[in-house]
Amino acid sequence: MNWEEIFVALPKLLDGAVLTLELVFISCIIGFVIAIPVALMRASQNWWVSNIPLIYTFFFRGTPLLVQLFLFYYGAAQFDAVRESIFWPVLKEAYWCALIVFALNTGAYTAEIFRGAIQAVPHGEVEAGIAIGMQKHTLYRRIVLPRAIRMALPAYGNEIILMLKSSALAYTITLFDLTGVTRTIIARNYLAIEMYFTAGVIYLLMTFIFIQVWMRVEKRLLKFQN
Amino acid sequence: MIDLQGFGPQIALGAWMTVQVAFGGLIVGLVFGLMGAAAKLSPYAVLRGMGQSYTTVVRGIPEILVVLIVYFGGEDIVNRIAESVGYNDYIEINVFVAGVCALGLSFGAYATEVFRGAIQSVPVGQIEAAVACGMHSHQIYWRITLPQAMRLAIPGLGNLFQVLLKDTSLVSLIALPELMRTSQAAIQNTKEPFTFYFIAALIYLGITTVVLVGQIYAERWANRGVKRASA
Amino acid sequence: MKKIAFALAAVLGLSVSMAHAGDKIRIGTEGAYPPFNGIDKDGKAFGFDVDIANALCAEMKAECEIIAPLDWDSILIGLKKKKYDAVVASMSITEERKKAVDFTEPYYSNNLTLVAKKGSSVDPANLAGKAVGAQRATIAANYVTDELKDVDAKLYDTQENAYLDLASGRIDLLVSDKLPAYDWLRSEQGQGFEFIGDAIDVNDKIGIAVRKKDDELREKFNAAIKAIVANGTYAKINEKYFPFSIY
Numbered sequence: 011m012n013w014e015e016i017f018v019a020l021p022k023l024l025d026g027a028v029l030t031l032e033l034v035f036i037s038c039i040i041g042f043v044i045a046i047p048v049a050l051m052r053a054s055q056n057w058w059v060s061n062i063p064l065i066y067t068f069f070f071r072g073t074p075l076l077v078q079l080f081l082f083y084y085g086a087a088q089f090d091a092v093r094e095s096i097f098w099p100v101l102k103e104a105y106w107c108a109l110i111v112f113a114l115n116t117g118a119y120t121a122e123i124f125r126g127a128i129q130a131v132p133h134g135e136v137e138a139g140i141a142i143g144m145q146k147h148t149l150y151r152r153i154v155l156p157r158a159i160r161m162a163l164p165a166y167g168n169e170i171i172l173m174l175k176s177s178a179l180a181y182t183i184t185l186f187d188l189t190g191v192t193r194t195i196i197a198r199n200y201l202a203i204e205m206y207f208t209a210g211v212i213y214l215l216m217t218f219i220f221i222q223v224w225m226r227v228e229k230r231l232l233k234f235q236n
Numbered sequence: 237m238i239d240l241q242g243f244g245p246q247i248a249l250g251a252w253m254t255v256q257v258a259f260g261g262l263i264v265g266l267v268f269g270l271m272g273a274a275a276k277l278s279p280y281a282v283l284r285g286m287g288q289s290y291t292t293v294v295r296g297i298p299e300i301l302v303v304l305i306v307y308f309g310g311e312d313i314v315n316r317i318a319e320s321v322g323y324n325d326y327i328e329i330n331v332f333v334a335g336v337c338a339l340g341l342s343f344g345a346y347a348t349e350v351f352r353g354a355i356q357s358v359p360v361g362q363i364e365a366a367v368a369c370g371m372h373s374h375q376i377y378w379r380i381t382l383p384q385a386m387r388l389a390i391p392g393l394g395n396l397f398q399v400l401l402k403d404t405s406l407v408s409l410i411a412l413p414e415l416m417r418t419s420q421a422a423i424q425n426t427k428e429p430f431t432f433y434f435i436a437a438l439i440y441l442g443i444t445t446v447v448l449v450g451q452i453y454a455e456r457w458a459n460r461g462v463k464r465a466s467a
Numbered sequence: 468m469k470k471i472a473f474a475l476a477a478v479l480g481l482s483v484s485m486a487h488a489g490d491k492i493r494i495g496t497e498g499a500y501p502p503f504n505g506i507d508k509d510g511k512a513f514g515f516d517v518d519i520a521n522a523l524c525a526e527m528k529a530e531c532e533i534i535a536p537l538d539w540d541s542i543l544i545g546l547k548k549k550k551y552d553a554v555v556a557s558m559s560i561t562e563e564r565k566k567a568v569d570f571t572e573p574y575y576s577n578n579l580t581l582v583a584k585k586g587s588s589v590d591p592a593n594l595a596g597k598a599v600g601a602q603r604a605t606i607a608a609n610y611v612t613d614e615l616k617d618v619d620a621k622l623y624d625t626q627e628n629a630y631l632d633l634a635s636g637r638i639d640l641l642v643s644d645k646l647p648a649y650d651w652l653r654s655e656q657g658q659g660f661e662f663i664g665d666a667i668d669v670n671d672k673i674g675i676a677v678r679k680k681d682d683e684l685r686e687k688f689n690a691a692i693k694a695i696v697a698n699g700t701y702a703k704i705n706e707k708y709f710p711f712s713i714y
Contacts, residue, residue, distance in 0.1 A: 069441065073402065073437045073444075074402040074403070074405035074440060075405075076405040076406065077405060077416065077433055077436050077437045077440060081430065081433040081434060084430075084433070085430035085433045085434065086430065087634075087635030087637065088428055088429050088430040089430065093636060102636070102637050104621070104637075171295075171296075174298075175297070178298035178299075178300045178301060179300065182624060184621040184622060184632075189298065189300065189301065190622075193603065194603060196540065196544075197540055197604030197608070198563060200543060200544060200566075200567045202304075202308045202544050203305075203308060203309050203312070206301055206304055206308070206309070209301060210293075210301050210305065213297040213298060214292075214293065217295075243508055245508075245509075246510055249510065307541075308544055311548055330550070409538065411537050411538040417536065418510070420499075421498075421506040421510070423627070427634075
């Protein structure tokens with residue numbers, strides 16, 4: 011182990027880790043916003059309503075993130091129509107492409123997690139809500155969603171960790187996230203093991219800290235159960 | 237119809253390689269998973285600690301890093317071990333083996349938890365019954381615990397296999413000519429990234445769908461003879 | 468447990484291949500750097516580097532195996548780890564790399580060049596704020612990160628991906644080795660792009676990388692390079708790709 015080189019590289023690696031965290035944080039928020047309506051639709055009794063978003067979740071859950079990223083980043087640019095459209099200033103930036111793809115990807119997984127949770131909300135609670143005369147949207151806002159999100163917390167926490175790990179692919183479209191910085195440094199000092207090891211430790215720390223925080227969130231939100 | 241411009245056979249070969257890597261990873265991963273679960277449930281603290289560190293570390297770092305570390309670091313370790321037992325020829329690990337081992341290592345870390353949960357949910361009464369019949373501990377493991385744990389583990393393992401299938405695309409980054417890599421070779425010659433990544437996406441969808449159907453049948457098969465709570 | 472251990476040993480044993488230091492020379496190349504090296508429809512490597520490698524092997528009367536595709540970022544790490552014995556992949560001889568591996572005498576020379584859209588107002592003297600691309604782990608990438616201050620640097624895993632982004636307009640400027648860029652400008656995708664400013668002479672010599680202390684192989688390659696240049700084989704290969712000498 012070449013510790014000296016690791017210390018030299020550390021500040022740059024931490025810079026990369028900041029971008030990694032930023033990408034994960036923003037894409038998980040957007041993904042959450044996408045997931046709620048999609049989950050509600052997926053949980054609907056109506057065949058059409060429940061199956062239309064299936065195309066979305068099926069595609070994003072059935073293909074590798076790497077393919078989605080390349081399809082969106084390199085693929086979209088194949089068409090003049092895309093490059094001349096008003097979206098190009100956004101799609102032109104690797105940063106936005108990564109965010110959009112990550113958000114759509116995690117949104118699809120999150121939607122399926124929430125769908126399961128919504129369907130698992132005890133029917134008695136829904137009936138109780140109806141019995142006291144709640145409107146459908148009040149019912150969802152006050153009973154179904156808060157209950158479902160609490161039930162989904164452990165699985166959702168896992169999904170965020172998976173997203174943190176998947177974000178390592180951002181480097182393949184020129185972003186200097188933690189993995190991108192690591193590879194750029196290795197390109198010049200050839201210390202593959204040392205640098206990957208250090209990056210691995212930083213990722214581990216990030217997941218470890220996240221798990222601690224998430225467990226507190228779970229504890230607080232699930233207080234009523236004990 | 238989409239024009240593959242002569243790259244069809246290459247892409248088919250790539251898809252075949254993807255399937256091979258996935259099944260290789262599955263086999264290695266099941267072995268790691270069983271060992272991990274055995275370690276975590278072992279009465280020895282050292283083994284439990286090893287099992288715990290394995291799952292914590294591997295589940296805490298990105299799969300692509302696991303692939304890269306196994307590819308570059310794995311050989312060092314294997315050769316050091318070989319040297320220590322007096323074997324002095326250099327042992328090489330090729331990209332395929334590195335990819336399969338790395339994906340198996342990842343799969344195994346998650347499978348450890350699936351197996352552990354499944355083994356723990358085998359009713360204690362049955363184990364006691366087996367002890368009462370005079371079975372040895374390994375007989376109990378192979379005849380009572382494992383067959384039932386397998387049934388309980390199948391849904392979880394199926395989901396993990398889906399993840400593994402998609403993770404095979406990461407092996408393209410160490411230049412194994414699987415579906416992603418052969419698609420890139422086609423793009424290099426045709427300059428049509430959308431066409432070929434889209435085809436790749438469709439092939440992945442096809443593979444994951446087939447596996448999903450297989451998973452449903454496997455669950456049905458494993459649950460034959462089990463009474464449903466409500467039917 | 469024993470059975471599991473046995474199965475594991477079987478899996479590992481089956482899949483680990485022993486690399487003997489036999490007579491066969493294994494030559495690694497990237498396969499994403501046309502016209503120097505690429506992968507064709509049959510999955511085979513082709514290009515100037517491959518032709519040169521084969522000519523050298525014929526000259527040395529050695530049996531060779533071309534190993535491709537390889538990941539560029541880690542191509543030298545693979546060499547150090549004996550996954551192959553030599554890298555013939557248009558690799559510049561640099562001080563940084565010499566710390567890791569040894570090089571033969573150069574088999575061609577190269578310059579760096581800037582490529583941009585025809586008629587774009589890119590001024591090589593003032594690139595601040597421009598999105599500038601290069602392939603990671605190349606002298607072009609080093610040039611971008613060391614010499615061009617205040618640019619928005621984008622590093623790609625392959626030269627091909629960098630071309631895709633230049634063509635799509637994601638980057639304003641590509642810093643590239645001149646010869647492959649020359650070839651790309653002649654391609655359909657490269658129409659509408661041109662060299663900007665003068666070529667940057669970075670005294671770039673391209674050599675074959677071998678492991679440190681593998682002097683025997685290095686000397687064999689050196690002698691063979693000399694021989695194919697002298698007997699006209701080199702010129703023939705050169706002609707196939709460029710209308711001028713690149714030696």
